[in-house]
Amino acid sequence: MLSKAQIKYIQALQHKKYRQKSRQFTAEGDKIVQELLRDGRVLEVYATADWVEEQQVLLAQLPSLRLEVVEPPLLKQLSALTTPNRAMALLDIPPAAAPGPLNGTIALALETIQDPGNMGTIIRIADWFGIPQIICSPDCVDAYNPKTIQATMGSIARVQIIESDIIPFLQQANVASYAATLHGRDITEFDAIKEGILLIGNESRGLSDAVLEHCTYRITIPRLGGAESLNAAVAAGIICGRMLLG
Amino acid sequence: MLSKAQIKYIQALQHKKYRQKSRQFTAEGDKIVQELLRDGRVLEVYATADWVEEQQVLLAQLPSLRLEVVEPPLLKQLSALTTPNRAMALLDIPPAAAPGPLNGTIALALETIQDPGNMGTIIRIADWFGIPQIICSPDCVDAYNPKTIQATMGSIARVQIIESDIIPFLQQANVASYAATLHGRDITEFDAIKEGILLIGNESRGLSDAVLEHCTYRITIPRLGGAESLNAAVAAGIICGRMLLG
Numbered sequence: 001m002l003s004k005a006q007i008k009y010i011q012a013l014q015h016k017k018y019r020q021k022s023r024q025f026t027a028e029g030d031k032i033v034q035e036l037l038r039d040g041r042v043l044e045v046y047a048t049a050d051w052v053e054e055q056q057v058l059l060a061q062l063p064s065l066r067l068e069v070v071e072p073p074l075l076k077q078l079s080a081l082t083t084p085n086r087a088m089a090l091l092d093i094p095p096a097a098a099p100g101p102l103n104g105t106i107a108l109a110l111e112t113i114q115d116p117g118n119m120g121t122i123i124r125i126a127d128w129f130g131i132p133q134i135i136c137s138p139d140c141v142d143a144y145n146p147k148t149i150q151a152t153m154g155s156i157a158r159v160q161i162i163e164s165d166i167i168p169f170l171q172q173a174n175v176a177s178y179a180a181t182l183h184g185r186d187i188t189e190f191d192a193i194k195e196g197i198l199l200i201g202n203e204s205r206g207l208s209d210a211v212l213e214h215c216t217y218r219i220t221i222p223r224l225g226g227a228e229s230l231n232a233a234v235a236a237g238i239i240c241g242r243m244l245l246g
Numbered sequence: 247m248l249s250k251a252q253i254k255y256i257q258a259l260q261h262k263k264y265r266q267k268s269r270q271f272t273a274e275g276d277k278i279v280q281e282l283l284r285d286g287r288v289l290e291v292y293a294t295a296d297w298v299e300e301q302q303v304l305l306a307q308l309p310s311l312r313l314e315v316v317e318p319p320l321l322k323q324l325s326a327l328t329t330p331n332r333a334m335a336l337l338d339i340p341p342a343a344a345p346g347p348l349n350g351t352i353a354l355a356l357e358t359i360q361d362p363g364n365m366g367t368i369i370r371i372a373d374w375f376g377i378p379q380i381i382c383s384p385d386c387v388d389a390y391n392p393k394t395i396q397a398t399m400g401s402i403a404r405v406q407i408i409e410s411d412i413i414p415f416l417q418q419a420n421v422a423s424y425a426a427t428l429h430g431r432d433i434t435e436f437d438a439i440k441e442g443i444l445l446i447g448n449e450s451r452g453l454s455d456a457v458l459e460h461c462t463y464r465i466t467i468p469r470l471g472g473a474e475s476l477n478a479a480v481a482a483g484i485i486c487g488r489m490l491l492g
Contacts (some may be wrong), residue, residue, distance in 0.1 A: 035474075117363070121477050130471030151477075158472045188491050222491060225376030226404045228281075231367050231397075234483035237476065241484035242491075245434050245468060 002046070002068055007078065010046070010090065014080040016142045023093045025144035027156070028079060033087040035154030037062060046070050046078060047087035055087075080146035093144055099135055099162050099169050104195050106244060107173070109135040109166050111211055112202040113232060116141050120151020121233035122200070127155035129240045135162050135169050135197075166199070166211050173197060176216045178243060179207050180235055184218030187239060192246025200236045219243075248292070248314055253324065256292070256336065260326040262388045269339045271390035273402070274325060279333040281400030283308060292316050292324060293333035301333075326392035339390055345381055345408050345415050350441050352490060353419070355381040355412050357457055358448040359478060362387050366397020367479035368446070373401035375486045381408050381415050381443075412445070412457050419443060422462045424489060425453050426481055430464030433485060438492025446482045465489075 002010075012018040013026050024043075027036055030051065036042050037058055044066040045059075052059065052069055059067065076084045099107070108126055113119050119141050126134055136143065143161040170177055177197040178190075199215060201207030212218065221230065221238050230238070248256075258264040259272050270289075273282055276297065282288050283304055290312040291305075298305065298315055305313065322330045345353070354372055359365050365387050372380055382389065389407040416423055423443040424436075445461060447453030458464065467476065467484050476484070 121480060124473050124477060125480060127471045127473035128467075128469055128476050153473070153475070155473050187487075221374075221487060223374055224490065225373045227370050227373035227399070227401045229399070230374050230483065231370060231479070233477070234367060234371060234480055237480035238483045238487035241433075241467060241487050244470065245488075 002070065002074070007074075010078050014146055016145070019093065019142065019144050025091055025093055025149065026080070026146065027089045027091060027149045028081055028087070028146065029085040029150055030087055032150065032152075032154045033089045034058065036089050036091065036157055037065070039154075039157040041091055041157060042089045043092065044068065044090040045087060046075060048072055048075060051086040081150065094160070097160065097162055099164055099173070100133060102173055102175055102195050102197075106131050106193065106195065107133050107135060107197045108236065109169060109177075109197050109199045110140050111137045111166050111199065111207050112205070113140045113200070114203055115232070116145040116147035117151045118203065118231065118233040119143060119145070120148040122236050123148070123152040123159050123161070124155040125233065125237045125240055126159045129244050131159065131240070133160045133162055135164050135166065137166050138163055167214050170197065170211075170214045177214070178217045178219050178239075179212055179215035180239055181206060181212070181218045181220055182229065184220040186222050187219050187242040188222065190219070190243060193243050198236070198239055198243060200232055200239075203232050248316065248320070253320070256324050260392055262391070265339065265388065265390050271337055271339055271395065272326070272392065273335045273337060273395045274327055274333070274392065275331045275396055276333055278396065278398075278400045279335045280304060282335050282337065282403055283311070285400075285403040287337055287403060288335045289338065290314065290336040291333060292321060294318055294321060297332040327396065340406070343406065343408055345410055345419070346379060348419055348421055348441050348443075351379075352377050352439065352441065353379050353381060353443045354482065355415060355423075355443050355445045356386055357383045357412050357445065357453050358451070359386045359446070360449055361478070362391045362393035363397045364449065364477065364479040365389060365391070366394040368482050369394070369398040369405050369407070370401040371479065371483045371486055372405045375490050377405065377486070379406040379408055381410050381412065383412050384409055413460050416443065416460045423460070424463045424465045424485070425458055425461035426485055427452060427458070427464045427466055428475065430466040432468050433465050433488045434468065436465070436489060439489050444482070444485055444489060446478055446485075449478050
């Protein structure tokens with residue numbers, strides 16, 4: 001049974017301040033928890049009896065996992081989401097790291113992404129395209145926000161999230177960088193790239209001039225219709241779809 | 247001043263049942279309301295005094311617009327969103343129409359898209375790529391849902407939304423159709439298309455077998471990493487970015 005202190009602790013992890021202090025986070029949702037369990041990094045699971053029953057094959061492979069069967073009303077209390085799920089997992093936030101060398105890989109760099117859903121969706125896109133690291137400017141929304149984690153659909157376990165100022169990262173990486181803008185070179189003019197940095201900026205303002213000055217190319221998704229802009233995560237997806245696949 | 251009956255009416259439009267009965271909907275948000283006003287289809291605006299002051303040049307061009315200056319607490323009461331905006335517009339839902347002939351255009355067909363944010367984001371993608379019509383299966387989330395409208399960022403005014411069963415539409419259109427699946431032909435194998443139907447299915451189940459049987463091609467975004475799937479709106483964006491731009 002969960003103690004009052006444990007319940008309070010799990011609820012506190014909805015807030016960035018407590019996540020940063022304890023270096024732990026929660027993930028909610030049937031599919032996400034299953035994926036994270038397969039990945040072997042889950043410390044504890046809180047789930048309804050029916051979910052535990054359904055997942056007994058998976059759970060039997062994880063004898064050291066701490067599992068708490070909880071009643072739906074308690075799970076609802078623990079949940080950070082308006083539509084609570086049947087399972088929730090507790091995990092460690094990986095230790096903070098500096099950006100690694102690209103060594104023939106692609107990195108995404110995000111400047112001031114504010115929407116947790118967009119952040120999570122971009123992490124999922126990176127995972128789909130095999131992008132190992134995402135560099136987030138310190139003013140991006142926290143990647144371990146419960147809404148972000150939900151939008152990653154489990155991809156948070158496979159993509160390294162690194163907080164770093166963008167300009168020093170670009171200077172140190174010393175590879176070609178491609179900045180998503182509204183008035184740059186048509187993405188269809190480029191061949192597929194094997195190594196480089198793709199940059200996506202804030203939802204309303206895009207990338208800052210300071211960052212743009214340090215980028216090799218400004219690139220643009222050709223607009224054939226009337227919309228003023230695209231959603232930041234969709235733009236990231238379209239750019240990956242062109243720049244990585246050719 | 248808004249009467250109690252008007253307030254009740256605007257609030258009722260948060261619900262699909264009332265939108266369908268009255269054939270009207272509301273749109274919220276500074277930028278969206280501005281875009282819709284420029285498009286000339288707004289019937290009434292409810293906005294705070296500071297927003298009206300800021301937009302006086304735009305509003306002066308619309309002498310027949312009915313404008314109500316409201317206090318922020320009342321706007322909050324009218325709002326369907328958790329973070330209410332400074333302006334809200336009332337518009338007519340366009341009359342229901344049958345799918346038009348493609349005549350050298352691309353159409354999107356959506357089967358059972360359930361998330362209002364995805365629906366709105368897909369409408370915005372269609373607008374960006376100049377896709378004039380979106381065919382929605384009758385069990386899609388309502389395109390005039392307040393969360394959908396917000397995610398369209400004004401694009402709702404430029405893309406025709408048509409409710410129709412997908413299979414009769416495919417049969418009648420009689421052009422090549424491209425179904426997004428997880429195990430189809432690599433999208434990079436195709437040249438840019440000028441006419442045709444791109445199909446996107448439900449967020450968890452994808453397209454139904456019944457619809458797939460009526461499609462010319464099954465297409466797939468190549469997966470280079472570990473994610474099981476992509477967000478439906480992101481997939482729609484990547485597919486448009488390849489199939490329309492070549």
